[in-house]
Amino acid sequence: MVDPLSVSAVTGVLSAMSASMATEAGKAVYESFGGVVRRAFGREVPAPRGAQERAALAALIVERLRQEPEQAQALAVWMGAAGAMGRSPGHGAPALLPPSTRFFTDRAKQLAALQREAARKPDGRARIAMLVGPELIGTTALAVHFGHRETERFPDGQLYADLRGGALGSAPEPAVVLRYFLSRLGVPDAQLPATLEDRVDLYRTLLADRSLLVVLDHAQSAGQVQPLITTAPGVFLVVIARRPLTGLDAVPIEVGPLPERDAKRLLVEVAGKQAVAAARATLPSVLERCAGSPFALRAAARHLTAVPPRHGGGSTAADPVRTVIADRYREFDPQLAAFYRRNALRPWPSVSADSAAVAAGVPHAQAARMLAELTVLGLLEETGSGRYRYRPAARKHAEQEALRTEGAAAGAAATAALVEWYLHVAVRADHRALPKRWHVGPLFEQLGQGPYEDEGKALAALGEEMGNLLEAVRAAEDLGDPDTVCQLVEALWAWQLKVGHVDVLLPALRAGARAAGRLRDLDPRMVARMHTQLAHGLMESQLYEEAETQLRAAGDAARATGRPLGRATAVESLGLLRLRQWRFQDALCCFEEADRVLDGIAEDDPDAKELPRARALLERHRGRARRGLGDLTHADELLSGALAFFRSADGGEQYNAARTLTDLAETRLLAGRPAEALALIDEAAVILTEEKAETHLVHLEALRRRCREPQR
Incomplete structure (x- = not known):
């Protein structure tokens, strides 16, 4: 059992909950604790942001609970379950280095420099080496070869990230790289912190007593690297860059062309002794053209006896990599x-x-x-x-x-065609992954749902193409096509809602808001959608002031449409922000205002078919706000009404039914009805298991533990 009168214990639980807010389950736990704090103080207390505010709130809670022993005991039960939800993260032993290259040659001087820095005695400084060299000169191969050779020095594994992009998106921000590393270190999604500050803290804590190699490839600035630096004595960071990075306190290790002796050795290893011997006449010109570039030497090994083509202007050895690529292209x-x-x-x-x-x-x-x-x-x-x-x-x-x-025009046309293809892929997958929601973009109705077995497979398809979809957003923006930008961003909503990883999505969401500004006079419904979607992303990142600004802009755009559904959505989203801030009364007012706005939808309105679902969602949200205010009777009534819709033939939404079951279980547990809460938890668990919603299942297990604690 957690000691509720310990400031460190309360701070730890607050930190664990803040870390989990990137998921729907994490937000539910955080919101629930806001209600606990309100009951303890008899008034609303602002939700903390950042480590300092969490520590200050923990101290206030402990001081208050020392005066209220009954509430202290109740909090002990709550914290015991919530704390268990966040226990033991980060026990993975990652092995992320790519395979080492065949026929690695020499680099003895550079390997020795890496070994010296890796073996340096701890003195409070981070162990960092920076490999600097032109593209395809072998910097990555050197770091990878070193890592595989030194596995005994780093028994806790190797982390590797390519900072030029790939699976993490183009030039990923430090927060994105940290999420990737933390997940590979064994931290579940439910416990991944939302903010960069908290991710850095967790990363450095997990690495404090580990012996581990970290390789950051294609680094472009010191700013990309700084948050990933740790002074842990067993951690060695290798940074690979094309040029020295200003502001990085690292041992510089230059990686240049291979000397002629080693270049010949590489040719022998790749092509064989007989082939090199047979090419005695052309070998000097081959070595000159390759200029010590391992990439060029490997390419030349295929045709050592061929006469090199002539190129006009300058030395062919000035850029051996480009020379090789140009030669191959001509073939x-x-x-x-x-x-x-x-x-x-x-x-x-x-x-x-x-x-x-x-x-x-x-x-x-x-x-x-x-x-x-x-x-x-x-x-x-x-x-x-x-x-x-x-x-x-x-x-x-x-x-x-x-x-x-x-020509540029043909290239733009080809890019536009591929962007349109990605848009179709995204729309069909998003539509299948979240089929009941209302849409603005016309392609959802035109294309329908993609051919995926279930919602999980559709989400997986979105995930596989996510990097390309984000690049498609950038391409559409560069092409001056705001309509396509907005439709692409709208098609990211199912991923944003169900999976999260908003740190990766935020640049695209911001592009959507920029594009919406260009569409203001053409399609205010899409404008409202873009501002709302960005606001939800900002909420996940705990950027609440900016989120509120976006929601105000969404409301203005929605009013311009003359259609109540969009305006109600904007007001509803503001209410969700208030829940996140533990401002339960303001949240309730927003949800009730949104409900009144829906009264303006007439039977012949195009949005009338969306009305039952919109009201059911608002019932659920109002129930959550009432629970936060301690009005458990009304909360139960509202949540029960929402659940009836999501279970009905007309509603038929398993995902939202499970979320509402979870809310209702929490409410009945607070009302002293643990047996009823357990039954609801079991029902929700069956649904969420089928949906593969692991983070929700973790939250349900925490609720189940609370139900089984003795009631006082």
């Missing part, structure tokens, strides 16, 4: 060349056969073959599950060739 047939160019017009985090076929206008099977061929040639790299990514130098070359060969 392409026209169809492969066009395929190579058209898939490189944007920095797509991944390219699949499906998307590549659309971009190049070729059949799926042919696209798959061409992707594999470009990968064998070293221009693409496979990222797993049939997906590929251009090497940056190859993508830059292909994009330049596309502009030179086909």
Whole structure:
């Protein structure tokens, strides 16, 4: 049992709850604790934000409860269950390093420098080395080779992140990288902090007593790296950059061209002794062209005896990587060349056969073959599950060739076609993942739901394409197409609601709000939707003031539509913000105002079909606000009414039924009816197990523990 009179214990539970607010279950727990605090003080207390406010509130709670022993005991039960919900995070032993390259050659000086910094005695300074070198010179291969060679030095594993993007989005923010690392360290989604500050604290706490290697590849600034630095004595951070990063206190290790002796050794290892011996006449020119670049040397090993093509202007060795790429491009047939160019017009985090076929206008099977061929040639790299990514130098070359060969207008048209394809993918998946919600974009009705077995499979499909969908938003904005930007962002709502990861989505949500400004006079319904969706994202990040500004803008836009449903949604969303802030009376007023706004929907209104569901959602929210105010009788009535709708044939929403069952169980537990609460919890658990909503199940288990505690 947690001691409720310990400031550290209360602070710990507050921190655990704050960390879990990125999920629906976490928000429910946090909201529930707001009601506990209100009952303890007999008044509303603002929800804390940040470590300092949490510690201050914990001290106030402890002081108050020392005067109220009965409430202290009740809080002990509550905290025991909530604390168990957040126990023992972070016991994973990650192994995230990519495979080491075959025929790694030399770099003895650089390896020795890495070993010295890794073995340096603890002195309060972080252990950091920065590998600096041009693209494809072997910086990543060096770090990976070192990591695999030193596994005994780092028994707790290796963390690796590519800061140019990929699965984490383009140039991911530190908060995104920290979420990725924390999840790989064993922290469940339900306990991932929402704010950068809290993620940094948890990350450094988890690494405090570990021996672990961290590799940050393609770092672009010290700001990307600083939040990931820890002074833990067993942690060694290797940063890989194209140039020295100003402001980073790290041991610089330059990685340059291979010396001629090592270049020859690499050619022998790749091509074999006989091939190198046979190429004695052309070997000097090959070495000159490759200029010590491992990438160029590996490429040259395939045809050592060939006479190198002549290039006009300057030394061919000035940029050996570009020279190799240009040589290979000249060998392409026209169809492969066009395929190579058209898939490189944007920095797509991944390219699949499906998307590549659309971009190049070729059949799926042919696209798959061409992707594999470009990968064998070293221009693409496979990222797993049939997906590929251009090497940056190859993508830059292909994009330049596309502009030179086909022109900017053709490139824009090809990009627009692929963006439209991604929009269709997103709309159909989002529609299947959350089929009952109302939509603004016309494609939802035109395209219908995607061919997915269930809502979970549709969500998974959105997740697989998330990096590309975010890039599609950026592309649509660059193309000056605000309508497509907004429709893409709207199609991210199911992922935003059910999965979260709002730190990844926020740039797209902000793009949606910017695009909405350009549509203000054309489609105020979409304007309201974009501002509301961004506001929900800001709430997840605990940026409450900015969220309120967005909700006010949504309300203004909704009023301009003359359609009550959008205006009610904006007011309802403001009420949800008030719940998050533990302002239960203000939340109730918002929900009741939204309900009155819905009275303005006539029977022949296009939105009339949405009215029953909208009212049921408001009933649920009003019940939550009443519970926070301690009005358990009215809360039970409202929640029971909402549950009846979601269980009905007309409602038929299992997900919202389970959420309402959870709210009702909490209410009946507070009313001293634990047996009834347990029955509701069991029913909700069956639904949420089918929905694969793990974070909700964790919350239900915490509720179940509270039900089984002796009632006082």
